[in-house]
Amino acid sequence: MKRYNPQQIEKKWQEKWYKSGDFKAKNFSKKKKFYLLFEFPYPSGDGLHVGHCRPYIGLDVIARKKRMQGYNLLFPIGWDAFGLPTENYAIKKGIHPVLATKKNTDNFRKQMKMLGLSLDWAREVNTTDPKYYKWTQWIFIKLFENGLAYKDKMLVNWCPKDKIVLANEEVISGKCERCGADVEKKEKEQWLIRITNYAERLLEDLNMVDYPERVKIQQKDWIGKSEGAIVKFPVEGFEDPIEVFTTRIDTIFSGTYLILSPGHKFIERHKDKIENLSQVLEYIKKAKNTPDIERSNLEKDVTGIELKGVLARNPATNEEMPIWVADFVLEQYGTGAVFADAHDKRDFKLAKKYGIPLRTSIIPKDEEFSHKVKNLEECYEGEGVLHNSMQFDGLESSEAKTKIILWLKEKNLANTKTSYKLRDWIFSRQHYWGEPIPMIFCQNCDWQTISEKDLPVELPNVKKYQPTDTGESPLASIEKWVNVKCKKCGGPAKRETDTMPNWAGSNWYFLRYTDPKNNKALADNKILKYWLPVDWYNGGMEHTTLHLLYSRFIFKFLYDILAVPESVGSEPYKKRTSHGVILGEGGIKMSKSRGNVVNPDIVAKQYGSDTLRVYEMFIGPFEQQIPWDQKGVVGCRRFLEKVYNLTHNKISKSESDESLKILLNKTIKKVGEDIELMKFNTAVSSLMEFVNEWSRLQINRGSSKKSGQISSVGLSKKDFKKFLVILSPFAPHLAEELWKVVGFAGFCSQQKWPKYNEKLLKEEKVFIIVQINGKVRDKIQASSGLTQGEAENLALDSKKIKEWVKENKPKKIIFIQDKLINIVI
């Protein structure tokens, strides 16, 4: 008997598949299109580990099934290859990043082919390819032309170790996302993108898409919409009032002082009126130099300083209010100023510390607690009933909010206002290995775009890839490249030397897949119209607030400027799912430094790619984190061997055994539904159950093991075909091999996905659970479809039940057909 030898089988089928071109998507095919997408990888020097493989395999299972269901499937692949790791590697080894990228993508490609992924390799894209980033630059130019890209001097997050400006998104609790160093603040000119213009649409349009609820919630939280009011606080002897954003205008009557952020322009503008200016400036200087990590430490004592010599007035009470500066008030949010009262912990703390008067205006429901609040012993931040609030006394917070706004609005002292936490997107990086920003600066004519015909602005060769200590990119040192002529006045001008962040290329790559070779547009309009939107996009949870939000934004922008056909709609991804990370054994993160990385090449070499695929799907719920278990792999190998051994014989029966036929039907239904829900683990286990049953049946038929010729019992040719087809998304190589061995025509991967027979799902014989008072006491076999009366008779007839019931009369009987009967005594 032949032995299962995946190493031999797999290579052969991979070659045949890729040669046949079966996985190529066809533009404008009459079949229904389906665009299935996973996040394209960053080709690191370390290669893929088993964790990366999980989403690829999962989506490949879906892809193979969809194709069998008759879809014209687009399942593409590409490389997100700009970025720091490659640059750092270049710096360290002195190898050009282009070469390093080539080496890494070659390795990734080899690994992915080894997994038998049914990708369309003809549409491969690479973000570092000038033909690709020409269009990334084109998008930037369009952003600029539409007033969405601008340069501004600002305090940026500066990583002193990586010497790079970080986006807010790249700062994780005050530390650099990449290297973990404490992030500093530095003032720099930066390109920014007005993503904030799209805040409302990015929020609102979440209603149009099928994303997991937690993804939507994270996006919503990140956008951080809050509705409130701008209130004007007049300042004694000044024309301009201080404006304050608040969501709690119901507490306005307790506002006893104002707090400004250290960078508030009021201070600079009215410095001559501030009596203690030098102390104030010192405080501000200190606050600005405090790293965010310390500023955001809630345990920390609050600090502040009063602006002596200036006073504001509460527009509701008309009382005088001292003006303070405190570092916990943020410049970037709202108006950079707040009114302070007893209903905010920080305001409360600050007032207690410096003896600023406080007053309450909200009473909580709890009576004992409300005493403490009124006596200013405790700070109450919630909503409640108003007091100390003149004509609004006795109102609930929610009602008071609308009424107070109306009242102040009439006096022109307030207006409703919506605020967002989302900030504009810092788009410059001072690094080599990124797309050059296609802009030129002329002293006389200001910033100008590079003409479209001169795109791409290719990355020039440099001697050193390190960023400079001044924070400029290494491009700045190439004078020949930097100095150009202004296209307007012909005078001397300079190129922008900053490059784009990683996200630039990944914002729109899924558009390029539809038409990867186009050199007239980022993609042809008709082709975009055919393929878009992406029907199903899977990716990691870590990209929810970064890549997913950015790419939705860029897509909306492209939609607005008609670079994307209108019929497609303004959301790029119809459905989003996410996968869980695979952890090392023992549940710790897999990482090179821990030395617990499992290489798929080694697993595949030992057990075969199909085993690796099946195991990665079987290991646990797809969207959940799961530790790798090397010992567990063997179970999947045994399963495939069993399939191989069972079928490596003549399959000749014309009709399957009834029980197997029924089970096969159930399995077809279960596997199909589970794949759609990404419940791959239970799909695999139901395939295992089927194979176990089939195998058990053969052995019971008394076939001789000695002869090594297990006669094929139980499964007909027709049903065996169906089985191979539903197995094939998980173990495509084995399915293809057996397809051929048994002598079926064509490729298994080209077959139709089988339909199950609804009639066969209902079993004729069922087990009915008999319970006494909700506890299982017996199971009775009966034909399906029994009525309550029939079931009752059967149940009460049973010996065991008789013993339990004895003389007691049933008080109540609950009956669920074909399932359960519960006798309450």
Add this chain to the structure above:
RNA sequence: GCCCGGGUGGCGGAAUUGGCAGACGCACGGGACUCAAAAUCCCGCGAUCGCAAGGUCAUGUGGGUUCAACUCCCACCCCGGGCACCA
């Protein structure tokens, strides 16, 4: 602090959404085959009492709803993730 997940055998996990808790796989124990081992196959495998039939207890903890709770409600504990002075 706030917002999401999650807690089930020795382990990874199932459980049609309120109806047999522990499918499937690993590990482990016993047996068959073998001179022997590996491989393979069969049996067992939550705890506890019992020779057994069978009983009792058990899904993080404590309460509740229900004929019936892993599933629903309330309170709490623990683990993972996200946000974090957002006015």
